[in-house]
Amino acid sequence: MPERSTILVVDDETAILEVMRLNLESQGYRVETARVAEEGLRLLAEKIVDAVLVDYKMPGMNGIEFLEKVQERYSHLPVIMVTAFGSIEMAVEAMKKGAFNYLTKPLNYEEMFLLLKQAVEKKRLVENVQELQKAVKNKYRFDSIITNNKKMLDLLEVVDNVAGTDATALIRGETGTGKELIARAIHYNSVRAEKPFVKINCTALPDSLLETELFGHVRGAFTGANRDRKGRFEMADGGTLFLDEIGDISQNMQAKLLRVLQEMEFERLGSNETIKIDVRIIASTNLDMEKAIREGRFREDLFFRLNVVPLYLPPLRERKDDIYLLANTFLERFNERHKKTIRVIPPDLMTALLQYDWPGNVRELENCIERGVVLSRNDTLEARNFKMFEVEPVKRKKTEKDILIELEEKYAGFPNTLALVARELGINVSTLYRKRKKYGII
Ligand SMILES: Nc1ncnc2c1ncn2[C@@H]1O[C@H](COP(=O)(O)OP(=O)(O)OP(=O)(O)O)[C@@H](O)[C@H]1O
Ligand SMILES: [Mg+2]
Structure with a gap:
């Protein structure tokens, strides 16, 4: 069972504090209460609190001033403002000042429980993300990779070890799983970080273009080659070359790549001059490579050259x-x-x-x-x-009039019905009279 969350309730009315305590405790929360804002602040300094419910109208420091103080000191602590019936301006003000949300009197407990659940979750999440990010950052310095998953964290451990070496890595995984993100993480955590990270998408180019892109050419190598041009291998010298989508390249290109990976040397197209390079290779694919090898579409020797460090990204x-x-x-x-x-x-x-x-x-x-x-x-x-989802429509919200009628029914038969209704709504009796008139309740 998850640890119990603590809710602080700040309200100047003791009776309300007691009702809230009972209700919240019935939901498994720990409850702290304060009758004035200053006492609430003191409690926050002493205890770990996960969410705050505060009444807007209090003698002395009011709910908004309290909210401001909380925001300054505990920026991630969600505060839910409880405002009087029909006072939407206060709710708006509270939201502008950074309240997590607001509730209007009379309190709808179901709504309150839902909001508190969201508030507590949100706080946990922010803290969790901060902690995890700090842990991941300290350990791997991979701040762009977000994960909490055991398999992924194990993978990051391998990535961290690989980054320190010059080993060739083959990153496999379905589309969108983060292959490029990992490739960059390896580069930027290696001693090559200050040198270029060069990427080439192998499937985007027809064979002849891929060849000049990778190896460059000299002037006159083919029609239209009117000046010398460096290829990606040369551009990546000292750094990392990321061969994205390696699985689809032709047999011809596979043979050429294999030679470069073995010798770390090549010639520009149309030239006899051999160029030596120092490049770290990372490749990626979303293909089933074993199948491609079985079917003779991918050279096994090239696969072994690339797959020195296999990294597999699980689908989401x-x-x-x-x-x-x-x-x-x-x-x-x-x-x-x-x-x-x-x-x-x-x-x-x-x-x-x-x-x-x-x-x-x-x-x-x-x-x-x-x-x-x-x-x-x-x-x-x-x-x-969110197209792919069917979500139940939201229930119709009660109108002000519905609420008034409901409450008057609740307190009907009491000698001081209207005083009780006004109290539950957090407004005074004359305001209640005005509202009743407005809605034609007699
Ligand atoms: N663990 C993660 N944390 C944060 N963002 C992620 C994570 N994994 C993937 N992303 C994001 O998802 C998007 C896709 O990631 P990326 O381009 O690295 O995937 P890919 O495996 O190379 O996809 P493709 O096969 O389609 O090229 C990017 O915007 C990337 O930043
Ligand atoms: Mg990619």
């Missing part, structure tokens, strides 16, 4: 424990890029993300979150912008 569906972390990391990234402040991925949507198979792997997830962020309105991710 086989490391679903990364989805939560990646999705939230991408959310932060695209919030920043697109100037949004979406706080959470709604639980229904997260469930759908976790269930989906992700044929396009991390890239597909990244694109999917970006699209959701760009199309979001009111800083909320909308399920309908």
Whole structure:
């Protein structure tokens, strides 16, 4: 069972504090209470708290001032502001000041539990990401690679060891699993980091072009070659050459590559002069290489030359424990890029993300979150912008009038019905009278 979370409730009314304590404890939370904001701040300095519920209207320091102080001292601690019935301006003010969310009186406990769950999760996640990133950074300095998965962390360990050597590596994995990311991590963590990282996509080019791209040519080597040109091998001298999608190259190119890998020397097209180079080779493929070898499409000797250090990236569906972390990391990234402040991925949507198979792997997830962020309105991710999911429609929200009628029914028969209703709503009786008139309740 996960460790219990602690909620701090700040409200000047003792009766409310007691009701909240009972309700929250029934949900398994630990509860701390404070009757004034200063006491709340003191508690925060002493205890580990996971989320705060604070009443807007309090004598002395009010909820907003309290929120500001909390933000200064504990920037990741989510604060939920409780505002009086019908006072949307206060809620807006609180959100602008960085409240995690707000609740309006009368409290809907289901809504409160849901918000608290999200708030606590969010705080855990931020801390978790920070911790993991710190751990990964300290250990491998691979800050761009986000993962929490055992297989991936083992892989990073190998990557870290390989980075220190000049060994050739073959990175395998489905499309979008992060092959290029790993290739770059190896380069930038090697002694070659200051030298160039040169990439060539082997499938994007027809054979003849691939050859001049890799080896360069001299003037007059073929029609149109009107000056000398360096190839990628020369450009990468001292650094790393990343042969992306190596699986599809022709037999002819396979033979030529094999020679270069063996001798670390070659000639430019149209030249007899042998050029010596010092290049570290990293290759990648999403093909089934064993099958390609069996069927005679890929030379076994070249495969062995490349596959000195085999690195395999599992598809995202086989490391679903990364989805939560990646999705939230991408959310932060695209919030920043697109100037949004979406706080959470709604639980229904997260469930759908976790269930989906992700044929396009991390890239597909990244694109999917970006699209959701760009199309979001009111800083909320909308399920309908996530095409592949069917999410239940949200229940209709109660109107102010519904709430008034419901509460009056609840307290009907009490001698002081309206005073009780006003109290539960956090407004005074004259305001309640005005609202009743507005909605024609008599
Ligand atoms: N573990 C990860 N953490 C953060 N971002 C990731 C991770 N894995 C992949 N990505 C991101 O997903 C996208 C795809 O990654 P990358 O280009 O490295 O994949 P690939 O395996 O080379 O894909 P392809 O086979 O289609 O070329 C990139 O934007 C990359 O930054
Ligand atoms: Mg790639």
